[in-house]
Amino acid sequence: MAGALLLVGLALVSCGGAAGDEAKGKVRVVYHDDAIAPKNRHAVEVVRRSRVLEQAADWVTTSLALPHDMVVEVTDKVPPGVEDAVTQPDGRTIYVPPAFLTELQGVATDVAKSVERPAVFSQDEYNADDLTALATRFVFGHELGHALQRQFMLANLGLEEDAADGFASFSTVNEAGPAPSLAAALLFDELARKEGGTTLEGLSSDHPVTQARVFSFLCHLEGSDPKKYEGPLVGAGYLPKTRAPLCPQAWAMLDYGWWTQLRPHFAAAFRDEGDKKQDEARTHLIAETKAFAENLDKLRTGR
Incomplete structure (x- = not known):
């Protein structure tokens, strides 16, 4: 019987490849120049020059062992009904x-003209083109969150859209700094104002209400380094003082959660670094949870 099982095991290995072989899926960004309408070429060129799509794609390719290739199609020839960035069901x-x-660039133009520059941005980068590229980096992070959940079949304890927003924060804060999160928050806030009041469709959507998403983007950013961002975000009035005390623990949980979800899928060359980051995130979460517990009574009573 043992011999028969051994033969079956060998047969499975010979059919499926050597045991332990690492998946080698790659992320490619393809600009379909012949399928980009003239009126949209400037915005595409802004994003292409910034390389925000390529930077995010390269991190996934080098850090994770994707089971399948992933193609990012920049094209006006999209499936019926597609109006914004979207990930297909198979990831x-x-x-x-x-x-x-x-559309993003139009909103960025309005923001650059009408919203006072947050201190996080330098004068040179607070313009429509840079805001467009930075917000695109965050939006693309959201779509990568969808794609990774689907390719890896990650366990999800809540709405997939919330998890995708979480990956956008996780990936940009860790790999690109504060600017993408803040740019996305500014543009989404402007979009929310243009949308007007909440509607039945908005409240019942699988996406959280736009304004609520804005404050989550800001909360995770502030929580990633309260000493650095409390002044520019909370003191300046972008993030309410009532939300800010919850953000360090919220960020620590998000950071640890995504490192833990991705850990079984680290590429071999990234495994040591990734394991270290996951361990550090766990230690940070324990510390922030302890600090949160110690201050909970004060937070509840407002004293």
């Missing part, structure tokens, strides 16, 4: 419509 294709990038 192998992400569409980034140039028309959506043009």
Whole structure:
């Protein structure tokens, strides 16, 4: 019987490849120049020059062992009904419509003209083009969150859209700094104002209400380094003082959660670094949870 099982095991290995072989899926960004409407070419060129899509794609390719290739299609030829960035159900294709990038740039133009520059941004980078590229980096992080959940079949304890927003924060704060989160918050806030009041469709959507998402983006950013961001975000009035005390523990949980979800899928070359980051995130979460517990009574009573 043992011999028969051994033969079956050998047969399975010979059919499926050597045991322990690492998946080698890659993320490719493809700009379909012949399928980009003239009115959308400037926004696409802004994003292409910034390389925000390529930077995020390269991190996934080098850090994770994807089971399948992933293609990011920048094209106006999208499936019916697609109006913004979207990930296909199998996690192998992400569409980034140039028309959506043009819409983002229009919102970024309004923000740059009407919203006072947050201290996190330098004077040189607070303009429509840079805000467009930075917000695109965050939005693309959201779509990568969808794609990774689907390719790896990650266990999800809540709405997939919340988890995708979480990956956008996790990946940009850790890999690109504060600017993408803040740019996305500014543009989404402007979009929310343009949308007007909440509607039945908005409240019943699988996406959280836009304004609520804005404060989550800001909360995770502030919580990642309260000493650095409390002044520019809370003191300046972007993040309410009632929310800010919850953010360090919220960020620590998000950071540890994503490192833990991804840990079984680290690429061999990234495994040591990734394991270290996950261990550090766990230690940080324990410390923040302890600090949160010690201050909970004060937070509840407002004293």
